[in-house]
Amino acid sequence: MGQKTTKRLFRFWTIADFEAEEEFLREQHKQGWKFVKYTLPGFYTFEASTPEDVIYQLDFTDTKCKATPAYLQMFADYGWEYLLTVNGFNYFRKPAVAHAPEDLTIFSDPQSKIDMIQKITCRRLLPILVILLCCIIPQLSIQSQYDDLASRILYGVFIILFIVYIVLIMHISVTLAKLRKKYQKD
Helix, strand or coil, X not given: CCCCCEEEEECCCCCCCHHHHHHHHHHHHHCCEEEEEEECCCEEEEEECCCCCEEEEEEECCCCCCXXXXXXXXXXXXXXXXXXXXXXEEEEEEXXXXXXXXXXXXXXXXXXXXXXXXXXXXXXXXXXXXXXXXHHHHHHHHHCCCCCHHHHHHHHHHHHHHHHHHHHHHHHHHHHHHHHHHHHHC
């Protein structure tokens, strides 16, 4: 029986976990699994490959600023291979061998990383907060006023959504704050 040539995994990550995402993909490549596809909400496809140390980097852009030819050429000029775009994050990779440490990041300075965190905060975290404040909390109030079975079920659903949103907002906020602080020290 032949060796497996593709592998599929499910993994959840938030918009604030982009560094962990980069490291996860790097480790998979070191183990001989080259990243080839991502499907929301967290399904990865890898192809069997020669194990090697490959750096993966993510750059956040919004959906209005897609990976244009000029944008991609800028990264290609520095040896980065563009892979795909998922939820505003552009995935790039480059072999780690024979590169100086400063060539192993797509960012030229700490301020660029801080700017990316600001974009993530404005374009992803704030809309999540608005949904919580304008949709979920008012629905909790509305559904709590009725005593029929459907309203109780909806109330339970909105309680669960409220908890999930609070946990996500806290995780994302804390993680982005830590990253901002880390980059400000650089």
